[in-house]
Amino acid sequence: MQKGKIVIDITENISTTLNDKNEVQSITGKGVEKIINTSSANRLWNLKLANKGTMEAVETSLRPDYAKEVLDAGKIWEVAYDITNLKEPILKLTEVIDTSRGAEGVNDNFVLNATVDCSIDLQLLNKATSAINNIKLVKNIPSYLRNLQVEKCTAGKADLNLETKVLEWSIDTIPAEQTAVLVIVGTTDVKNSEVKSGNVVDVTYEAFGVQQTAIVPSIESLTDTMTGIDQEEDDSKPGWWKCQVEFENESDYEVTVKTLKVTSKADPNPIVSISPAAVVPPKGTWKHPFSIQSAAVPTLVPVLEFTTNYLVQTKIVGKIHQEAKTFKVLETSLAKAIEPPVVNANANTDMKITCTLVNKGTASIDKVDYDDAIPRDFEPPGIDQVQFCITDFSGSVLHALQKEHAGITITPEDKDTTVPHALKITFHDLEAMLVPTNKLLVSYPIIARNPQPNISYEAPVTTKAYTKPAGPAYQDKPVQLPVIGIQYVKRKIKAAKSISPAGEDTFAVTIKISNQGGVELENIMVVESIPQGFNAGSFEPESLKPIFEDSDKGSKLTWFIPRLNANEDTKLKYTTSGKGEFTRSEPTVMVAEPDSLKKGIEPGMVETPKAQEASSSKATRFTERFNAFEASIKAIVTHSKAASLLDMFRDALFEMGVPALLSREINQEIAELKKGGDKVLVGAELDAFLKKVNAWRIKLC
Template identity: 30%
Template structure:
């Protein structure tokens, strides 16, 4: 059996990746071993030509090995430079929301069962196999309910070392241009806000017949051999039959390359043999060549034989990839609702301020947030432009680059139903960092809330937040559901009435005083007071009233929008007629907010302008209505005759007795006096008078 000189080249690559798989560092080194595997044969004059050393720290391409005795070896070490990337490509992906397949979520939801997936992918970009791949990935203790899906190649399982758990994956060989995949699922429920390390990853591998450098070694040297020349005089004198011979006495396979034989003659030397056999000789094998030389004497011959022991080059790359632990933050926030004042009086109108304080008390940035804030009935919600949203020192209430939605549902300000403020914010990544605050504030008005024996006013609020990589929402409400407390306060109402004769015969002055002796407002009060038969209302100190016919009697109805606590209001009016004025007790009806639809606009809306002509006349007969219509038609026809203001005034005053008595008639007659003038009723004056007349007509009809 023949030996070969062994040139063993082992190159190492060691790669460090950060938690995001970015390459932080890659180092390489190599070692050349030139081994004499023989048990008895020596090697000498040994040299090694490396051919190409450009990306190494080797100073010379020629290695002077010298002598290697049996079983000895020569070693040369070097660094490999300018490595770009490892020979094995690695992907380590951890997704905290495996139900969303189109993205990789990278934050844990606090105190939530996060259904997670770990995926490892190894890719061989070479055209030759990578063997002996060993993957060891740390499995943190907070990974629970672990399930390993069978990899497409290799064997995987969970192992324990030094009280730590690891995912072990062994692959015997991964063919060129192939990839290996492994998936692991688990459940993670985080109980604190600290960032979580997902575990380190270590991979080792071997690539035979592969180099990181361009080293291409060639070894030459000498070993045990014998050579010589036979001289045998032929049948003719002076002709010699010669033979040059080479014997391989080593344990190596050698290659005989060039053979020369020189013959010394009187004039010098002559080349009698020049051969290039390029022949491989195993141990104890020989090579010879026959030739003839002409010489009178025994020829003086010398030989020169070039040979070298053969070698084999063994190359390999030993690789190691170390990945630092990926760190994922925890998505968490708190919400607290501040109610000021925290308690309001029942049946009262109270101005309030609501403030929702949202704090990012996790370690993840908040990229988007939804706020759903419920306002109970019996409370007037704010207008949208009264809702203020502050993120740190930035007012983002009306900024479209942050606000996707800001609305009130339903969009009215009625306290008769619940409302919900809906806010959707986005693009917050640069501002809503750890410990940042988002404050949402707005005014609120209590409108006659009922006492706690009748109603509890819960005002729940909920937030939904997302990290910059949108996944499942983290939902949070205050630990205790917010409630607006209502304190019961007694309502007290007192009514006084006086009747006394007026300044003229048949006239009486009536005064009704309504006193709110409680501490809360009374809203939408209706005062009803009878006007006896035979008497007509002639004057009154309030605008919002009606006179309603009830049989042969009339009833004065006055509406009072609000009477604050500990305040009073006096209703003074005059009636004219014949006989005594009997006393009737006024009827007081407190409708509260529910009876406000006819007269009361929302506090956040503009009330309609008051009419120019005050009061009204109701429940007149059809015949009387037709008569009044005819009277006004006659007035309009009179104006069309192009008369003066004096003529029109007298024409109206002559009709006085045909109109129903009361405050409207009093105002109408005052109008007749005001239009007295020598000017003709034409142009703008005509337009003003016609408009006023139409108002009076509407009051009567």
């Protein structure tokens, strides 16, 4: 401690608490103003302490003036005060924990069971105009962080204990307006979705020569001194006296002579009046000579004012407590409901798919990538049929999501059931809606189109959920792979025919087609032969009028029945008249197989009566088939209807032994016709198609 002066020591203790966003949550201060008698021998008395200065926004409980009668040698006079209205400390602590270091921006959410690079960035900024010293930062690194190491340390020494996970960062000095940086890196190992604590940070520091307040103290006091006056008659000037005021500092202190006044008892007007501001060192003297005219020895009265000199030293002792940051965890649960879960084989069944993504974690979800599969033999929905919403945990709808929240694609963009389809949806801007425990529901219809009993129709679905800002995704899928169950149901069709007289040379014919199986049948073709010399008319029902083909060897009627449900039948009626014997024949019934059967899948059982062919010649039979097919095509039909007719025609030819190469050509043409959809097949397109059919006829006939 410095000798020779009184010491005014101001120590301000500043305690700061930061919230988890590095903002000042509270800051308090307490100060102590100490007047220290540094002498071991001399007292101080008549002490007058003054506190001035511009307080501005910072306030203290100090009074402007204090007084003390005596301060003994080696003693301390303390004045305590409170500091209020503080805004911030001189040392600024910033902690940034990035839970996904490789992602854009700073992420503050963890992903369950994901190993992700993370970092803890600690910065200490000296905002004062002088150095801050003896800084020490202590932090317990969270237990769920692994593979820790110090990546960067710009000042001091960072001691990271990998066993206890205690970090101690010690810095001797941070210069004015400089920043010290420490970066710890590691990886995440989060095993549950509870909110995680980043743990607190504690910092202590000292700063000399600075204050949080603007107190300017001063003190005046007396100490051990002597004042005297010498008077000597001037030999050279009779009647004049040489005088000298002598001030003797007997203390260990440096003092300052403030004023000196000398008067005589005979005359109150001052003989001497000066303000010398003379500094007198410890044990030193100060003299002031002057002359006065007097016939007798003058009676002089000296009045000398002095004060003991002092110095001011200031210090801030600070501590900062950073509250623990909290981190939420991303986790979801995905389920897919298929209704009905099992459908009949070889049947058309309306179905509904509902996928539910539950926010099972503690973090809000902002974005979801949804990837769903619709297997072959199932007709996908249209984009407008896909519905989605946000519900609470009980299932009550909270938000009916609009298309601006989702981008949807279905690939391929058709209804072709011979190939699988992919439904992809990208949901975004969900953060305020898909909060913990809420659910994202996606639902849409599909149609089973003649699925086969010996195929496993897997329908996997996956999701990727992201927080905001987007870090790594939480990837999810149902616990069990979704599979559409297929129940085999036997197919059976029966044709019956009755002939009854309806007048002279006229007969009423009824053909009854019955679906006696457990599933519906589609694209049924019924071919009826009419003996030579007979015609046909009065067809019932009106909605199923046949195609009539006439030839020298007899006529044919061909009906196309789009669909017969299980246990449903239909009656095809007509009247025929002519000359000669009306010979009974049995109708030929053919059912088009589903597209999946064309890929080598064994068909289900279909009972079809054998047709009584008009000719035993194979070439003749081919010719008859081609004639019937061309007649049906020449009627006004669409491309898709033509594809269906060609499909059945190909099957009929196949039974008669079509070469594999020709079968492939017909398959290619079926695929081309399907592309035309509901467009009518006429004009040049019809001519080109019939030309191909004629080429096939030539090869076979």
